[in-house]
Every structure is written in structure tokens, then in C-alpha cells.
Amino acid sequence: MFFSSLQANLKARAAEAAANVAKVEEAGKAVMDRRTTLYNRAVTHYHKAKLDRIDLARELEALKPPRSRSWSRISEPLAPRCGESEEAGRSAARKLKLAEQELTRLRQLEQNHLIELNSLRTAEKEKVDDLSRRLTEVEKQRLALQEEVTAKSTELTATAKRWTEGFGALDRGLAAAFPETQEAALTAVGIARESRRQATGEGSSEYFSMEDHLASMAARVDPITKLGWELRKAAEELVPMLWPEEAVPQDISGLISAMERAPDRFLDWKESATRAGADMALSFVLSWYNEVDLGQLEFRRAGVETKLPADLKAARLARASTIADFVDKTVFVADPNPPPSDEDYMDDEEAENVPEDDPAAGSTDAPLA
Structure with a gap:
């Protein structure tokens, strides 16, 4: 916008300078026409004065007495005419001098006008050249700025596209979550x-x-x-x-980590509940029959479920529910004989898969000298 207004201003000033040059040229032409007219008039006066002078000279020559005749005899009748001829000659000489002075003045005026006209032409030409140079510089700056704006626009378009894609992915992720x-x-x-x-x-x-x-x-x-x-x-x-024995995490990352471990912890609590219920049931049995051998309770008799009548099964379930009320469900009961972990199991398998040394094979070490 700035360069457009500046360019328009410079173009207007260039047009104004061109108009001034045209006016100066028109004035110069008028001066030349006037000078030509005055010059022609002066030349006309000059030639007329010259012709008058020649005519006067001829008249004077005609009025001169012949050499053979006596001057005294004709001097008296020609005296008035000679006086008039001399006066006319002097008048013509004065007119000729005035015409020459006017011609000199006109020539000086013409020279002054030409000098002034050349000065105005030079000044206006310098203005036009300066405006043209500035217009060229402004045009170069406009083109450079246009290229820069185009490059920046392309960069911003690419950036906006990346941002739009990123925002779209984030928005779709939020919609899915x-x-x-x-x-x-x-x-x-x-x-x-x-x-x-x-x-x-x-x-x-x-x-x-x-x-x-x-x-x-x-x-x-x-x-x-x-x-x-x-x-x-x-x-x-x-x-x-x-995890009743652990402190609650205060940061969201700690809570998320705990939630990721929650399914396994639920399984642990289910196993803890079964152990707590079985322990409470055995404690009930031992409270009445302390002579029971716990070693015999390692396995259950085969087919016992099929042999029990339905009413006895219902009574057993009701009694088990009553016994379950005595279990403290807030206490986690760990397995006193935990099975080996996956890492320990893998270590045992790797140890078993290591080949033993063959006693029949000879040693690879070189014998002592």
C-alpha cells in the first residue's frame, strides 16, 4: 500500500514535470516566433534603410556638378537641393543606426531567452531523470517486496496447513478419547x-x-x-x-501408572479374598475339630459334588456366606508360598538348557611343554 501510493505520487510529479517541460517548450517556440518576427522586421528596416541610403547616394551623385563646368556657376541653384539631400542622408543614417541597435537588442534578447530556455530544459530534464530514477528504484523495491511477500505467504500457507493437520489430529484424538x-x-x-x-x-x-x-x-x-x-x-x-499400605500419588502421572496396574491388582485381591475365606473356613473347622489333619485337606475327594444332595449344597453355600462375614476384607492376604515369577522361571529354563561339558572330550588348551 505504501509503495503504491509513493509510486502514484512520483508518477503525478513526473507528469507535472513533463507538463512544465511542454510549457517551457511552448514558451520557447513562442519566443522563437517572436524573435523571428522581430528579426524579419529589423532586416526589412535594415534593407529599406540601405535602399534609402543608396537612393540618397544616387541623388547626391546626380546633384554633383560636372568637372568641366565651373562650380561657381551652378553652386547657387543647387545649394537648397544639396542641403535637403544631406538632411535626408543624415535621417536615413539615424534610422539605420536605430535599426542596427534594435537588431542588436533583439539578438541579445534572443540569446538571453535561449540561455533561459536551455537552463529550464536542463532543470526540468534533471527533475524528470531524478523522478525516473526514483520510480525505477521504487519499482525494484516493489518487486523485491512482492517476492518476499510471496515467499512469506507460501511459508505461512505451508505452516497453516501443518497446523491444521496437527489440530485435526488432536481434535480427532479428543473425539476418540x-x-x-x-x-x-x-x-x-x-x-x-x-x-x-x-x-x-x-x-x-x-x-x-x-x-x-x-x-x-x-x-x-x-x-x-x-x-x-x-x-x-x-x-x-x-x-x-x-494399595491400602501405600500413599496416594498426588500427580496425575502417578495416578495413571496406578490405574495401569489396577487390573493385576484386582486379580491379586481376588486371590487374597479366596485365601482369606478359606483360612476363615479352616479356622471354623479347627475351632470345633482341632484333631483334623490339615495334610489330608490337600486334595478333595473325587465325585463329592455329584454325591452331595442339593439341599446340602444350598446349606453349605449359606454357611459359607455366613463364615465370609467374619473375614476382614480390608486386609490383603498374601500367598505364603508364592509361585516363581516369570523372570525366575526363565532363568531356571536357561540354566537347564545350558549344555554340560563332555568329560570324554579332550581339553582345548595346549599341553604344557
């Missing part, structure tokens, strides 16, 4: 598009723009924040139940 926020997000996108349509006349599109993704993510913030607080609250309540 929190589908409850999809309705609010679509409503916000519709409102944003309607606002842009009223403001700029932008039409609807099946593809989301950056503004659409921003409106969608902004609409998801409140529901996601609410869900996040609810999830954090649930995690803070669940962690003490699964």
Missing part, C-alpha cells in the same frame, strides 16, 4: 461457521478448517475438564482400596 464431547463440539463448529458466513460470506465445506478445529477443541475443554476431575477423584478413591 472423549466421545461424550462430540455433540458439544459439532454445535460449536456450526455456530462458528454461521458467524463467519454472516461476517465474510464464507460458504460451508465438508472439511474442517483451522477455525473449525479450534472451535471444536474449545467446546471440548469444559466437558473434558469435568471428566478429568471425576476420573481423578475416582482414581484417588480407588488407589487406597487397592
